[in-house]
Amino acid sequence: MDLRLEPRTDLYSALEPYDTGMLPLDDIHTMYWEVSGNALGIPVLFLHGGPGGGCSAEHRRFFDPAVYRIVLFDQRGAGCSTPLGETVANTLSHLIADIELLRDYLGVDRWLIFGGSWGSTLGLAYGQQHPERVRGFVLRGIFLGRQSEIDWFLHGLRHVFPEAWRKFVDMLPPAERADPLRGYCVRLFDPDPRVHLPFARAWSEYEGSCSTLMPNPELVRHFSDEAIGLARLEAHYFMHRCFLAPDQLLSDLYRVRHLPASIIQARYDMVCPIASADALARAWPSARYIVVPDAGHSVWEPPVRATVVREMELFKTRLALR
DSSP, rough: OOOOOOTTTSSSSEEEOOOEEEEEOOOSSSEEEEEOOTTTTTEEEEEEEEETTTGGGGGGGGOOOOOOOEHHHHHTSTTTTTSSTOTTTHHHHHHHHHEEEEEEHTTTTTTEEEEEEEHHHHHHHHHHHOOEEEEEEEESOOOOOOOOHHHHHGGGGTTTOOOHHHHHHHHSGGGGGGHHHHHHHHHTTTHHHHHHHHHHHHHHHHHHHHHSSSOHHHHHHHHTTTTTHHHEEEEEEHHTTGOOTTTTHHGGGGGTTTTTEEEEEEEOOOSHHHHHHHHHHHTTTSSSEEEETOOOOTTTTTHHHHHHHHHHHHHHHHHOOO
């Protein structure tokens, strides 16, 4: 089967999963998963962003379906997993355990981890806890879950996107604008959709508006469409400092430093600024560090998605040699 990259999109042709399911996790949560590509190929696990962002059919297209066994799933509370936006029994430890449950369910021994934005956080945390189950990493738009990164999202972005930030905080009464996370949490978890829906959309549109180098209304609409899961889970994880100790992912890097890795970071990523990728690359000198010079945070910006596909192509050879 000769599947080639489409020259105008930099992505592989659209494909459908050959296996899907809903995996019960506990008395509350059920997880959507799917597998596409080569059933006998190199297993690759796609970790979506957010938290709460969910997967899409387009995410399958980063991977050569003749070579990779492509596994996508929606994390607790996200996408097609149920219940949407649920934060009870939803911590980083739960997500790591869910990945192990899925790996065992699918009969995967070791897999390549691909994670972007929050997916890079989860990928590193999972790999550091289960290094024997990982063949390597492709990490993009690095977020290390540190308080400084959370503070940047909530406050620092006003220095680059003052209009978007002002629209975000102006949803709150003036007395609450100094602590938008707390103010948003009160509204996002209000049971009345007349209260929580406008705030979920405002949170999600704020992130979407800051995610590209040039304005992209279509991307902002996409963020708005997945507002409940994205806004509630991001706020929940931010309130709990992503369930990480200070600098945990850098401190525990010794557990995975022997594995092959690529770190992809756009120079003008304002949602996850390049300082975190730089810190990770300096702590992991054997990793390939690629700075995309002309893009922002979104993986859908052409220079970023082209770089992602190129790194996945290189990993076909890197893994074959191991």
